[in-house]
Amino acid sequence: MVALTAALCVAALPSRAQLTFGGSVLDHDLMMSGDFADLSRPHPFGTARGMALGGAFTSLGGDMTSIAVNPAGLGMYQSNEITLTPILSVTGSETPGTMPYTGNNKTRFAMANVGVAINLYKNASTSLTSLTLGLGMNRVADFNRRYSFSAESRYDPANPTQLMPTIADVFGQQLGQNGIFPGESGALGYSGVNPYFWPAVLGYNGYMISSYTDSEGNPMWVPDCIGSNASILHSNEVVQSGSINEFSFSLGANINNIVYVGATLGFQSVHKRTNVYYQEEYGYVDAAGNPTAAVNSRGEYIRTQLNYAGLYQQTVLDGSGVNFKLGVIVRPTPSLRLGVAFHTPTFYSLDRSYAGDIESRLYNNETGESQVNRDWTPVVSDEAENSWDFVSPTRLMFGASYSFGTVALVTVDYERDWYNGIRVKNVPYSDPNFMIYPESYKQEFKANFCGTNTVRAGIELMPVPRLALRVGGAYMSSAFKNEKLYIGAPHLTESWLVSAGVGVNLSRVVTLDLAYQYVAEQQTSYQLFFSRNVDTGSMMTYSGLFDTDYTRHFIALTLGFRF
Numbered sequence: 001m002v003a004l005t006a007a008l009c010v011a012a013l014p015s016r017a018q019l020t021f022g023g024s025v026l027d028h029d030l031m032m033s034g035d036f037a038d039l040s041r042p043h044p045f046g047t048a049r050g051m052a053l054g055g056a057f058t059s060l061g062g063d064m065t066s067i068a069v070n071p072a073g074l075g076m077y078q079s080n081e082i083t084l085t086p087i088l089s090v091t092g093s094e095t096p097g098t099m100p101y102t103g104n105n106k107t108r109f110a111m112a113n114v115g116v117a118i119n120l121y122k123n124a125s126t127s128l129t130s131l132t133l134g135l136g137m138n139r140v141a142d143f144n145r146r147y148s149f150s151a152e153s154r155y156d157p158a159n160p161t162q163l164m165p166t167i168a169d170v171f172g173q174q175l176g177q178n179g180i181f182p183g184e185s186g187a188l189g190y191s192g193v194n195p196y197f198w199p200a201v202l203g204y205n206g207y208m209i210s211s212y213t214d215s216e217g218n219p220m221w222v223p224d225c226i227g228s229n230a231s232i233l234h235s236n237e238v239v240q241s242g243s244i245n246e247f248s249f250s251l252g253a254n255i256n257n258i259v260y261v262g263a264t265l266g267f268q269s270v271h272k273r274t275n276v277y278y279q280e281e282y283g284y285v286d287a288a289g290n291p292t293a294a295v296n297s298r299g300e301y302i303r304t305q306l307n308y309a310g311l312y313q314q315t316v317l318d319g320s321g322v323n324f325k326l327g328v329i330v331r332p333t334p335s336l337r338l339g340v341a342f343h344t345p346t347f348y349s350l351d352r353s354y355a356g357d358i359e360s361r362l363y364n365n366e367t368g369e370s371q372v373n374r375d376w377t378p379v380v381s382d383e384a385e386n387s388w389d390f391v392s393p394t395r396l397m398f399g400a401s402y403s404f405g406t407v408a409l410v411t412v413d414y415e416r417d418w419y420n421g422i423r424v425k426n427v428p429y430s431d432p433n434f435m436i437y438p439e440s441y442k443q444e445f446k447a448n449f450c451g452t453n454t455v456r457a458g459i460e461l462m463p464v465p466r467l468a469l470r471v472g473g474a475y476m477s478s479a480f481k482n483e484k485l486y487i488g489a490p491h492l493t494e495s496w497l498v499s500a501g502v503g504v505n506l507s508r509v510v511t512l513d514l515a516y517q518y519v520a521e522q523q524t525s526y527q528l529f530f531s532r533n534v535d536t537g538s539m540m541t542y543s544g545l546f547d548t549d550y551t552r553h554f555i556a557l558t559l560g561f562r563f
Helices: 032-038 049-053 069-076 167-177 193-203 438-448
Strands: 017-022 081-094 105-122 128-142 147-154 210-213 219-222 231-255 259-283 302-329 338-342 347-364 370-376 380-382 388-393 395-404 409-418 423-426 451-464 467-476 492-505 510-523 530-533 538-541 549-562
Touching: 017 370, 032 438, 049 467, 049 510, 049 549, 069 128, 069 259, 069 338, 069 549, 105 147, 105 231, 105 549, 147 549, 167 193, 167 219, 167 259, 167 530, 167 538, 193 302, 193 347, 193 370, 231 302, 259 347, 259 538, 370 549, 423 438
Parallel strands: 081 147
Antiparallel strands: 017 530, 081 105, 081 549, 105 128, 128 231, 147 231, 210 219, 231 259, 259 302, 302 338, 302 347, 338 395, 347 370, 347 380, 347 388, 388 423, 395 409, 409 451, 451 467, 467 492, 492 510, 510 549, 530 538
């Protein structure tokens, strides 16, 4: 089964080839399967100690990171603790083979962890040695990132039949294939038009395309203000912000200092804002490289030409989720710890809003006058009964750690997440001609997604009693069976993490830990826009593939108080 993008907008004009449409500039009116997968991708935040050890905390305990990973670790507390972990994130991106546009970096300050461990019961003479309550907030995912670039499609005067790709052609194909044309007044509004087509309507209102009638009386769309001799500069900027934070209530029990069990009830808060700006600039030069005017396919000069058009779209996602975690840690010997943790799927209910606007500039070759045009859409809101509901993958973790007295310890984790088990429970009502159903997502996740494998490891050295030195690392595999199916938008695939840190006991009750994480994230290759023949699978109009990868730097500082 191909990606859901290719299954959405297949219209009914039997005399013409059926086309599907997609690309990172399109498909923002709804959530795609890759969007659900990206929301479900965890990151090993927590205390600075947990982050420095690469998040390998399934078998360790006595740290507030345990609430989010394996609540059985709370059973190792022998006293109370309060921790505060502010974090600084710096994200950079790179798109090889492109030119700079705006910026590719984003810096953000936030809280990675706030936790309280309260020792409710302690009695070394009974089988239940201790019972600890844990209350905390832990950052689960961070969406603060940015990328931008420019890429030119240069027209070759020696090959005049080879037109440069423009999203205006895709807009015309979308509207024409689905029978959307302006009325007698020439106006084309948004009322009664599926939000999927709003960018194309913006393109019309921004003079990227115009409606005509051919010699046989059939209506058609033509980018008549863009010359057939246009070189096109494609500029793209995507800015994301937000996070998922989990508020947890946990209990951890210690049984004879050998077996530790725990449970966590987690409530998640989701906020993600995505701003997408795409601009085309149109330039015209002759064979000698000198500026010239725009001409149409017949070689006639265009009276009014488009200099640029910029399309801006924004989506805002807000919601909540709930999950449950169970864990066990066993100490068969004082130095060896073995742990296992099970995380149920998180049930999310998400409200979503979407809107867009356009700005373009027309230039009159006869008068030399310019005209700036602007238009904007209404805001579509998916909320309440019309929200997006889904469940994230089930997570299963195994861990082992070994301590060498008070000098060092080594810890290793393995995690399996079943992304093919993501299920969409509710989708908003939309145009009956373009309905999508939860069953469609289910089939796609089963066919095109797989379970991920994550390995984490960390080493802690204690050269002197009050000082700890830490290093760690992690790797997570891709959730896609075939990444080439998902060219509609950049989605996270593999990621690597390297970490380091230091911990100092400032006194008997105060600890200070510092951690640094370097994260490299790969993404699927993607088109800015494309139209594809349904029957043959061949591309008709397309921007070309781009690859954008992220590097992320996290600096965390934990101040802990034990009493």
